[in-house]
Amino acid sequence: MAEALEGDAAQEDQQPPESRDSPGAAFASPVPETADELIDGWSAADAPQEPEIGHLSRPKVTLADVGGLAEVKQRLQASFLTPMRNPELRLQFGKSLRGGLLLWGPPGCGKTFIARAIAGELGAGFSARRNRPCLLFFDEIDALGQKRSQLRHSGAMRGVVNQMLAELDGAASDNEGLFVLAASNHPWDIDSALLRPGRFDRTLLVLPPDAAAREAILAYHLRDRPTQHLDLAKLAKITDGFSGADLALACEQATETAMEVSMKAGEVRPIGQQQLVDAVRSIRPSIGEWMQVAQNYALYGNESGAYDELAAYMRLRRRR
Ligand SMILES: Nc1ncnc2c1ncn2[C@@H]1O[C@H](COP(=O)(O)OP(=O)(O)OP(=O)(O)O)[C@@H](O)[C@H]1O
Ligand SMILES: [Mg+2]
Missing domain, CATH: 3.40.50.300 (P-loop containing nucleotide triphosphate hydrolases)
Structure with a gap:
């Protein structure tokens, strides 16, 4: 990396000063007569780049x-x-x-x-x-x-x-x-x-996660973080109705708390169960509104049967 930087700096030194800041500098040479001349004049830097999305x-x-x-x-x-x-x-x-x-x-x-x-x-x-x-x-x-x-x-x-x-x-x-x-x-x-x-x-x-899925999602979002011994099954139990994003947010919040504690203690204090429970309690599940709207379509706009699967899921939840 250091080498590349040095190389760039060396190249820059060889350029005439006006080419650095004057936007018209690239066209300072005579106007090309043919397309080939024009293309020859383009530097590699002008070549189309892979789009960022790459x-x-x-x-x-x-x-x-x-x-x-x-x-x-x-x-x-x-x-x-x-x-x-x-x-x-x-x-x-x-x-x-x-x-x-x-x-x-x-x-x-x-x-x-x-x-x-x-x-x-x-x-x-x-x-x-x-x-x-x-x-x-x-x-x-x-x-x-x-x-x-x-x-x-x-x-x-x-x-x-x-x-x-x-x-x-x-x-x-x-x-x-x-x-x-x-x-x-x-x-x-x-x-x-x-x-x-x-x-x-x-x-x-793609339905909200069930208890086993919630446990897996919590484990995924905590996988690379220092934690105490956690009872993820218990956390899964108290997060019924949470989306994956809600669970990710809970992990994020608990992580922030643990980092604050660690900062103050001057040493790493792993994320604890109670910090996760507190984070979960502070979050309002975000899918309630969607479910209400969707329920209307499942009940009154389902002539084609497109919402059958959702209707079945809602019936199942109501029974519980
Ligand atoms: N099943 C899952 N397993 C692991 N993480 C999940 C899961 N579902 C959601 N997440 C977490 O929640 C975040 C948001 O999920 P995602 O962006 O896929 O939602 P979405 O269904 O596309 O929502 P939207 O309809 O708002 O676009 C993910 O980046 C991931 O961190
Ligand atoms: Mg999305």
């Missing part, structure tokens, strides 16, 4: 880091990961490597997290058709794929939705090797045309 393309998270959601993981394995990893089997069964899947459910319960994990598993880039096989992930697709009737006054957005439909259909393009994953916590705002066969025809409900 850094996201090899996420470190894997499905093992996602707490709970066993059924969701199982379905993702069957529809994406197994066909992807077993090309011969795929050929024997004539299974194509393409598909669109929508993850939906309350906020903070792992939709975005699981999408990153799948990309981590596939070793696929969040990238484009050129780099197949790849995973294209539309997070919060309700913002992009809004019902076109709601977009009456926004021609540009309607164009985006129409274009997305055309791309997904693959009529104008070959989509083999292209997985399209989307996530939403407002599925009722999504244009139903997006949910037809061949597009996002599969949907997966």
Whole structure:
């Protein structure tokens, strides 16, 4: 690193002073006559850079880091990961490597997290058709794929939705090797045309974590931190109704408390059970509002059966 810095400094010294601060300096040489001359004149620094998003393309998270959601993981394995990893089997069964899947459910319960994990598993880039096989992930697709009737006054957005439909259909393009994953916590705002066969025809409900999942999520968020002996099962018991994000926040708060204590003590004092209990008690679960809205759709807007899974979950909870 030190070497590189020295190199840069040396180069800078050789440059004429005006090239450093005058924006027009790059064009100080005579205007090129031909395109080739122009291209020759461009320095390597002007070459197009990989977009920043490239850094996201090899996420470190894997499905093992996602707490709970066993059924969701199982379905993702069957529809994406197994066909992807077993090309011969795929050929024997004539299974194509393409598909669109929508993850939906309350906020903070792992939709975005699981999408990153799948990309981590596939070793696929969040990238484009050129780099197949790849995973294209539309997070919060309700913002992009809004019902076109709601977009009456926004021609540009309607164009985006129409274009997305055309791309997904693959009529104008070959989509083999292209997985399209989307996530939403407002599925009722999504244009139903997006949910037809061949597009996002599969949907997966990502529900709040059950007790075992909450325990796993707590363990995940405390894994690299100094802790006393903790009873995570007990914490899981008192966090019914918490989302993964709520649990992550509780761990964050308890960590801050332990750090304060350590600061004052002048030595590391690991995170204790009571600090986590206090953090949990100070947090209001964030999915209540969503559940109320969703319940209305499940009760009064479920002609197509799209909310059956959610309705079943709500019945189950009421019985408990
Ligand atoms: N199942 C889980 N396992 C581990 N951590 C989780 C899980 N669910 C949520 N989390 C934690 O909560 C954070 C927020 O979750 P995430 O961003 O995936 O929620 P989301 O479902 O996409 O919510 P939204 O609908 O608001 O976008 C994650 O970054 C992670 O730290
Ligand atoms: Mg999200």
